[in-house]
Amino acid sequence: MxxxxxxxxxxxxxxxxxxxxxxxxxxxxxxxxxxxxxxxxxxxxxxxxxxxxxxxxxxxxxxxxxxxxxxxxTLRPIQEAHEAQSRFTSDASHELRTPLATMKAEIEVTLRDKQATESDLKQVLNSNLEEVEKLSRLSEMLLSLSRLDNDKLERTVVNLSDITQEVLRRYNLPPKRITVKTTAHSLVEGNEAALSELVAILVDNAIKYSPNDSLISITLARRNHHLALFEISNSGQGIERLKLPHIFDRFYRADTSRTKSYQKGYGLGLALAKKIVELHNGELSASSAPNHITRLTFLLPIIQ
CATH class of the missing domain: 1.20.58 (Methane Monooxygenase Hydroxylase; Chain G, domain 1)
Structure with a gap:
C-alpha cells in the first residue's frame, strides 16, 4: 500500500x-x-x-x-543425526538382546533336562561365560564411543612407531605373519591411549579377516612432509565396492560370511577408529575389492 x-x-x-x-x-x-x-x-x-x-x-x-x-x-544434518542415533540405539539394543536371549534359552533347556550331567552343566556355564564376555566387550566399546563423543582428550606428543610396536607385542605374532616397514618416525600430538586403541583396532581387524597363513603388512611413512601415514594391508575375501563406504558405520558388517569364523565382533571397531582419527584432525580411508588386498590408511598432522 x-x-x-x-x-x-x-x-x-x-x-x-x-x-x-x-x-x-x-x-x-x-x-x-x-x-x-x-x-x-x-x-x-x-x-x-x-x-x-x-x-x-x-x-x-x-x-x-x-x-x-x-x-x-538447515534441518537435514539434524535429521540425519537423529536417524543415525535411532539406528545406533536400535542396533545396540539388538546386540545386547542376542547374547541375553542365548543365555536364557540355554539355562531354560538345562533346567528342564532332569538327566543333565555335571559335564552338561559345565558346558552351559562355559557357554554363558562366553556370552557374558561378549556383553562386557560390547559395553566397553559403547562406553569408549560415548567418551569420544564428548570430544575431550588429553593430548601429548606421541610417536606412532613406538605405539605400533607396543600394540604388536600384545599380539605376539610370528614374523612370517606380519611385517612392519618404517620409512619415517613421526611425532604427532594426540592422546596416547586413544591412538594405541586405534592401531589395535586396525591390527585386530586385519587378523580377523585374513587367512591364518597370510601376511599382514604395516607401513609407517610421511605424506607431503606434514602428514604421518599409517597403512595396514591384508589379503582375504575383500570388500565389495558398494559396501566399502559403510564399513565405518556403527554396527555395520560388510559381509556376514566374513564373520562366520569369528563371532566376537560387533561392527563397532572401525566406527571407533574413525572417531579417534577425526578427533585428531586426521583422515581414515579404506580400499578393497572382492578377493583382493584390503588396505586401511590413516593420516595425522605431524608436529613440525
Whole structure:
C-alpha cells in the first residue's frame, strides 16, 4: 500500500511538472481538461496497482519456496543425526538382546533336562561365560564411543612407531605373519591411549579377516612432509565396492560370511577408529575389492 501511494504521488507530481514545463517553454498548456488528466492518472495508478499485486504474489511464492528449501537444507544434518542415533540405539539394543536371549534359552533347556550331567552343566556355564564376555566387550566399546563423543582428550606428543610396536607385542605374532616397514618416525600430538586403541583396532581387524597363513603388512611413512601415514594391508575375501563406504558405520558388517569364523565382533571397531582419527584432525580411508588386498590408511598432522 505504501509503495502504491508513493507511486501515485510521483505520477501526479510528474504530470504537474510536465504541464508547468510546457507553459514555461511554449507559453501555453495543451487543451486537455483536468478530467482527462485525472482519468489517465487513475488508469496509470490502476496498472501500477495490478503490477504490484503480481509482483507481491511472485515475491510471496518465491520467498516461500526459498524459505522451505533453506529450512530443509538447515534441518537435514539434524535429521540425519537423529536417524543415525535411532539406528545406533536400535542396533545396540539388538546386540545386547542376542547374547541375553542365548543365555536364557540355554539355562531354560538345562533346567528342564532332569538327566543333565555335571559335564552338561559345565558346558552351559562355559557357554554363558562366553556370552557374558561378549556383553562386557560390547559395553566397553559403547562406553569408549560415548567418551569420544564428548570430544575431550588429553593430548601429548606421541610417536606412532613406538605405539605400533607396543600394540604388536600384545599380539605376539610370528614374523612370517606380519611385517612392519618404517620409512619415517613421526611425532604427532594426540592422546596416547586413544591412538594405541586405534592401531589395535586396525591390527585386530586385519587378523580377523585374513587367512591364518597370510601376511599382514604395516607401513609407517610421511605424506607431503606434514602428514604421518599409517597403512595396514591384508589379503582375504575383500570388500565389495558398494559396501566399502559403510564399513565405518556403527554396527555395520560388510559381509556376514566374513564373520562366520569369528563371532566376537560387533561392527563397532572401525566406527571407533574413525572417531579417534577425526578427533585428531586426521583422515581414515579404506580400499578393497572382492578377493583382493584390503588396505586401511590413516593420516595425522605431524608436529613440525
Amino acid at each position: 505504501a509503495i502504491f501511494q508513493l507511486t501515485s504521488n510521483e505520477i501526479n507530481i510528474h504530470l504537474k511538472e510536465l504541464q508547468e514545463s510546457l507553459r514555461v517553454e511554449f507559453g501555453f498548456v495543451p487543451l486537455r481538461n483536468d478530467s482527462l488528466l485525472i482519468n489517465e492518472a487513475t488508469e496509470a495508478s490502476g496498472r501500477i496497482s495490478i503490477g504490484l499485486v503480481y509482483a507481491n504474489f511472485l515475491i510471496f511464492i518465491t520467498g516461500g519456496i526459498g524459505s522451505f528449501l533453506l529450512a530443509k537444507r
